[in-house]
Amino acid sequence: MVFLGGCDLNTKMSTFDTKGPIAETQLDLFMLTVWVTTFIFIVVGGVFVVAIVKFRERPNDDRPMPSQGHGNPLVEIGLIGASVLLLVIIAVPTLQAIWYTHDTPTDEHSKLGNWYPGDDLAEGSEDEVLVIRVIGYQWWWEFEYPQLGISTANEMVIPAGKAVHLELRSVDVIHSFWLPRIAGKVDLIPGRANAMWIQAGDNIEAWTEKNGAKGSELELQAAYNKYLEEEIHDYYYGQCAEYCGDSHARMLFRATVVGDDDFAAWVDSERVGHTAPDGMAWDEWYKIYDSKPESLTGDLNEGAKVFMGRGKCIACHSVEGNPRALGVAGPNLTNVGERLSIAAGWLNHHTEEDVLIEEEQYANFVKWIKETDVVKPGNLMWKANGNGIGELTDPDNPEQLKLLTDEEIHYLARYLQSLK
Ligand code: HEC
Numbered sequence: 001m002v003f004l005g006g007c008d009l010n011t012k013m014s015t016f017d018t019k020g021p022i023a024e025t026q027l028d029l030f031m032l033t034v035w036v037t038t039f040i041f042i043v044v045g046g047v048f049v050v051a052i053v054k055f056r057e058r059p060n061d062d063r064p065m066p067s068q069g070h071g072n073p074l075v076e077i078g079l080i081g082a083s084v085l086l087l088v089i090i091a092v093p094t095l096q097a098i099w100y101t102h103d104t105p106t107d108e109h110s111k112l113g114n115w116y117p118g119d120d121l122a123e124g125s126e127d128e129v130l131v132i133r134v135i136g137y138q139w140w141w142e143f144e145y146p147q148l149g150i151s152t153a154n155e156m157v158i159p160a161g162k163a164v165h166l167e168l169r170s171v172d173v174i175h176s177f178w179l180p181r182i183a184g185k186v187d188l189i190p191g192r193a194n195a196m197w198i199q200a201g202d203n204i205e206a207w208t209e210k211n212g213a214k215g216s217e218l219e220l221q222a223a224y225n226k227y228l229e230e231e232i233h234d235y236y237y238g239q240c241a242e243y244c245g246d247s248h249a250r251m252l253f254r255a256t257v258v259g260d261d262d263f264a265a266w267v268d269s270e271r272v273g274h275t276a277p278d279g280m281a282w283d284e285w286y287k288i289y290d291s292k293p294e295s296l297t298g299d300l301n302e303g304a305k306v307f308m309g310r311g312k313c314i315a316c317h318s319v320e321g322n323p324r325a326l327g328v329a330g331p332n333l334t335n336v337g338e339r340l341s342i343a344a345g346w347l348n349h350h351t352e353e354d355v356l357i358e359e360e361q362y363a364n365f366v367k368w369i370k371e372t373d374v375v376k377p378g379n380l381m382w383k384a385n386g387n388g389i390g391e392l393t394d395p396d397n398p399e400q401l402k403l404l405t406d407e408e409i410h411y412l413a414r415y416l417q418s419l420k
Pocket residue numbers: 138139140153154247307311312313314315316317329330331336341342343344345368369376379380381384385389412416
């Protein structure tokens with residue numbers, strides 16, 4: 001009872017507080033299994049307790065030894081039959097749930113052409129649901145939106161009430177996608193694309209049916225939108241659910257669920273990316289950077305210079321808009337200054353109400369660049385140059401690594417904060 005007292009069914013990662021059809025199906029299946037196994041526990045445990053109490057040896061017990069039987073066909077066949085029946089009761093809905101999770105529905109509301117106003121979609125995409133390619137890396141997540149031509153890391157953004165098709169892949173070892181309140185778990189396996197779909201909240205038909213809501217089409221739509229806003233728009237917590245090496249426990253992720261308009265605005269900002277500091281065009285900035293970099297001054301320019309230069313950040317990171325930041329070994333940093341966490345959800349900088357706290361964000365960037373290995377042991381950002389972040393003057397000799405100074409890290413943190 002003391003241990004059970006620690007349980008809370010309404011936490012950020014509770015599978016009991018479901019938001020959407022997949023998690024709901026999985027919860028129903030879980031409860032069915034709980035009831036069937038509880039029934040078995042009570043029947044078997046009951047017979048066991050009766051046997052112990054009724055046939056126990058008492059003081060001065062002179063009852064004769066009970067007759068010793070070997071097998072009773074009726075009992076044995078009965079038990080086999082009952083076990084099979086119970087397993088079938090669990091198996092049928094299990095298989096149904098597996099297929100349900102696998103086959104993305106094609107309902108009209110979820111088709112991109114019916115809600116996404118952006119016009120430069122890949123051909124044929126209007127008739128499809130939104131696809132997100134989830135790629136697992138040791139120890140972070142890439143979320144690619146192939147129809148929209150964008151890619152982000154660790155914090156996926158999805159529209160509320162719409163089915164989203166997930167294609168799950170891995171570049172290294174097996175990971176597992178688990179977003180407890182919305183869906184889980186399907187593995188990301190190297191050399192194979194797994195599939196599932198997710199949906200935050202019900203679509204309007206399911207919602208209307210469930211609530212027995214009545215009214216004109218407009219009224220229903222308004223009430224439905226209110227439901228999405230109040231109950232579904234949120235910042236959801238996810239986690240890699242398959243042991244994948246050193247920092248597996250620090251391989252978290254987030255899903256931000258927003259309305260259609262906010263989603264479209266986010267996609268636009270991901271596509272456009274960022275200009276050089278002070279709104280300068282990159283061509284112009286690079287011209288100065290290549291000829292007399294000392295004339296680029298101020299925190300953001302200093303940060304950008306370290307980002308392109310001594311920090312070697314662009315070797316592994318992309319930033320949309322910046323023609324030289326094209327690295328792919330690490331997370332895409334477009335809009336990283338807007339995200340509520342970094343390092344795959346491990347370093348958080350937001351309030352309980354999910355509002356960004358700038359000082360904490362700054363401190364997290366500094367901490368991450370300065371002691372990446374402490375934040376996430378074994379991570380591939382720290383290890384690449386042998387031991388730390390900085391300039392390798394002699395590639396054959398890791399001892400030659402000239403680590404970034406505190407001042408450079410300060411500028412970098414300010415620059416990263418400005419990416420929003
Ligand atoms: C050798 C490749 C490499 C280099 C060079 C590199 N990074 Fe990284 N970076 C990574 C990898 C890999 C991760 C993901 C680590 C993890 O979470 O396990 C990462 C993560 C990050 C993150 C967190 C991103 C997120 O989505 O949470 C930031 C911020 C970052 N790097 C900034 C920098 C800066 C600034 C520099 C330059 C000083 C830099 N990186 C240099 C590979 C690199």
